[in-house]
Amino acid sequence: MLEFKLLAMKKLNNYHPKSKVRVKNKNLIGGFNMEKEILIKIYQNIVLLRKLDEKLIELFTAGKLPGWIHPYVGQEAVVAGISPHVRKEDFFCATHRGRAFHVVKGTPLRSFVAELLGKKTGVNKGRAGEMHITNWEVYSTSSGIVGATFPMAVGFGLACKLEGGDRIVFCTFGDGASNRGTFHESLNMASVWKLPIVFICENNLYAQFTPSRLTTAVSDIAQRASAYNMPSKIVDGMDPIAVYEAVGEAVERARKREGPTLVECKTYRYHGHFYGDKWETYRSPEEVEAWKKRDPTVTFKERLLKEGVLTESLVKEIEGRIDSQIEDALKFAFESPEPSLEDIYEDL
Amino acid sequence: MAKKTIAYIDAIREALREEMARDPKVIIMGEDVGLGQGAFTVTKGLYQEFGKDRVIDTPISEESIIGACVGLAMAGFRPVAEIMFNPFMALVMDPLINHAACYRYVSGGQVKVPMVIRTLVCQGRGAGHDHAPFYASWFMHIPCLRVIVPSTPYDAKGLLKTAIRDDYPCIFYEHIDFYPRKPNLGEIPEEEYLIPFGEADIKREGSDVTVVAILTGVKASLSAAEKLEKEEGISVEVIDPRTLAPLDKQTILNSVKKTGRLVVVETDFKTAGVGAEIAAMVVEEALEYLDAPVKRVATKDIPISFTNEKYILPDEQAIVKAVKELVLK
Ligand SMILES: Cc1ncc(C[n+]2csc(CCOP(=O)(O)OP(=O)(O)O)c2C)c(N)n1
Ligand SMILES: [Mg+2]
Numbered sequence A: 001m002l003e004f005k006l007l008a009m010k011k012l013n014n015y016h017p018k019s020k021v022r023v024k025n026k027n028l029i030g031g032f033n034m035e036k037e038i039l040i041k042i043y044q045n046i047v048l049l050r051k052l053d054e055k056l057i058e059l060f061t062a063g064k065l066p067g068w069i070h071p072y073v074g075q076e077a078v079v080a081g082i083s084p085h086v087r088k089e090d091f092f093c094a095t096h097r098g099r100a101f102h103v104v105k106g107t108p109l110r111s112f113v114a115e116l117l118g119k120k121t122g123v124n125k126g127r128a129g130e131m132h133i134t135n136w137e138v139y140s141t142s143s144g145i146v147g148a149t150f151p152m153a154v155g156f157g158l159a160c161k162l163e164g165g166d167r168i169v170f171c172t173f174g175d176g177a178s179n180r181g182t183f184h185e186s187l188n189m190a191s192v193w194k195l196p197i198v199f200i201c202e203n204n205l206y207a208q209f210t211p212s213r214l215t216t217a218v219s220d221i222a223q224r225a226s227a228y229n230m231p232s233k234i235v236d237g238m239d240p241i242a243v244y245e246a247v248g249e250a251v252e253r254a255r256k257r258e259g260p261t262l263v264e265c266k267t268y269r270y271h272g273h274f275y276g277d278k279w280e281t282y283r284s285p286e287e288v289e290a291w292k293k294r295d296p297t298v299t300f301k302e303r304l305l306k307e308g309v310l311t312e313s314l315v316k317e318i319e320g321r322i323d324s325q326i327e328d329a330l331k332f333a334f335e336s337p338e339p340s341l342e343d344i345y346e347d348l
Numbered sequence B: 001m002a003k004k005t006i007a008y009i010d011a012i013r014e015a016l017r018e019e020m021a022r023d024p025k026v027i028i029m030g031e032d033v034g035l036g037q038g039a040f041t042v043t044k045g046l047y048q049e050f051g052k053d054r055v056i057d058t059p060i061s062e063e064s065i066i067g068a069c070v071g072l073a074m075a076g077f078r079p080v081a082e083i084m085f086n087p088f089m090a091l092v093m094d095p096l097i098n099h100a101a102c103y104r105y106v107s108g109g110q111v112k113v114p115m116v117i118r119t120l121v122c123q124g125r126g127a128g129h130d131h132a133p134f135y136a137s138w139f140m141h142i143p144c145l146r147v148i149v150p151s152t153p154y155d156a157k158g159l160l161k162t163a164i165r166d167d168y169p170c171i172f173y174e175h176i177d178f179y180p181r182k183p184n185l186g187e188i189p190e191e192e193y194l195i196p197f198g199e200a201d202i203k204r205e206g207s208d209v210t211v212v213a214i215l216t217g218v219k220a221s222l223s224a225a226e227k228l229e230k231e232e233g234i235s236v237e238v239i240d241p242r243t244l245a246p247l248d249k250q251t252i253l254n255s256v257k258k259t260g261r262l263v264v265v266e267t268d269f270k271t272a273g274v275g276a277e278i279a280a281m282v283v284e285e286a287l288e289y290l291d292a293p294v295k296r297v298a299t300k301d302i303p304i305s306f307t308n309e310k311y312i313l314p315d316e317q318a319i320v321k322a323v324k325e326l327v328l329k
Helices: A002-015 A036-061 A076-085 A099-105 A109-116 A149-163 A181-192 A221-228 A240-255 A285-292 A296-306 A312-335 B008-022 B046-050 B062-074 B086-100 B153-165 B216-232 B249-259 B274-289 B316-327
Strands: A091-093 A169-174 A197-203 A232-236 A261-266 B003-007 B026-030 B055-057 B078-083 B116-121 B146-148 B170-175 B185-189 B201-204 B209-213 B236-240 B243-245 B262-269 B295-299
Touching (some): A036 A099, A076 A169, A076 A261, A091 A099, A099 A109, A197 A221, A221 A261, A232 A240, A296 A312, B008 B026, B008 B153, B046 B055, B062 B086, B086 B116, B201 B216, B209 B249, B216 B262, B216 B316, B249 B262, B249 B274, B295 B316
Parallel strands (some): B026 B078, B078 B116, B116 B170, B209 B236
């Protein structure tokens, strides 16, 4: 099994955007064909998502977080890489592993954390929890039913198309979700109606406790797009720049009303499916360690330091700012009231 | 008020047309609804009038059709989907139950999911176990869904217009027996009208027994009532709730308090069916007024085959028998 996974990883090196043409432009920096602000935004999001999840795991372990937690730790480069492309008015479909998406989409940390703690001040009044957040001020939603957001994305895509303009839909999903009937129905619909949807697969090689190779007829989910006459791309999901570039092309296609695209990001979750599962039963510690060596909080930081985008002092400043934002949100959430008996009758 | 005569099927199309013309956010989606004019021609002409973007021909993808309606509705549209036969609703349960019904509440009021699913009850045509059954109690069971069962052209038009404007997901049942024009003509106002949900219609007044009936059960109950009046001198009150959720409990309770007897007539399966809910409600809230047990006239709990409908669907005879058992016991 380990051998198989390492092989998959070796294959990944082919997905690195090796020698993109570097444009000499004073707004662009180092070896990146990107603006400094965007690089820093991506880095900040990686740090934020990592620190947030680590804090949530700490709370969960201490019995202070109701419900479950599906850690995103390890996969941050995907959402961070997408983040610069997402506009406030764009629709965003997240997954059960999706807390991160809502924050990146613009949900304030305070009401976000309050929601996870089931508080009345939460973005959904403490009714949604980690898997079911909908923040319609920024058009992000999610579902606890794996694969349920594919058709919703089709509906959002139809809305974008009918409205005119260049609003688009981001639909993130796991490798396991691509085995749902809704995936196939909805990709077909999206393609035949040329809907402005960017489908982003986070292939972390497992669906709950089962390795995908035992359940999935293809090893590259992107292959499935061809059945729906949809362009697709495979990228290294541990490299936020690779994600940024591939998603950028897909976003451009969608905004220009050229149709949907599927981007598959090869990635990995370090923790169990939910925190506390016995992941040793279905994968090896060696495999986990091998993926951790490519951790974006380390590799991307080093790359940015080397290129002069980041400095040690900027790193410290960013980390400090994020720490205090999280502390502030936690304080707000813990001090917030729980929903009352009268509250349960609201919004009926 | 000026009136006109209209067939049931045309009343439905008129409601769709008027609402589409009034509100550009109203969208029709379904298999064969556009170019093909609808499997039973209900949507005939709408594709030509409103175009392919508003009358959308979909692939055979029931779950994703309804899931897409959820997305459209959240995005501010008012989709009206057609699910060709009622049992196909089994394919759309996830988007409907886990999403459409719940999202307003669990999002803390952030989104609304206004959508209508029109679906056909095709009983009595030998359509078989997966095309014929009528399933209404499935949806009465779910909080925040509307269940609409119009039995006349007047009710069909007024209730469909209300459903399209309502902010909750609505299941709108049409019965195949209502589609032929000649036997299904009725009067409606020339002017626009709406019928509010949760208002039962007393189709016939009576004093000895209350019959609560829906869809084809209404006509059968009315004709049973006439026979019972003539032959047995029994005075039957027939109530059509018109919407099962919300249910007009008060009209039913008032009637039972007057007659002391209740028969529920419907063509869903009997066990845990529509009749079970109405009977339980009456027993819970008006037991002391009941002079006899409650009777349920419904479809026998046997899968429908293409040959067995004549044995298992309830008919006028079954209603007469149930009433007699209660009144002449
Ligand atoms: C329809 C459905 N089936 C099963 C589950 C239970 N479940 C939750 S997440 C999950 C695995 C999903 O795998 P994948 O799509 O690859 O996402 P990942 O967890 O790897 O991020 C399962 C089986 C569910 N929530 N919904
Ligand atoms: Mg997975």
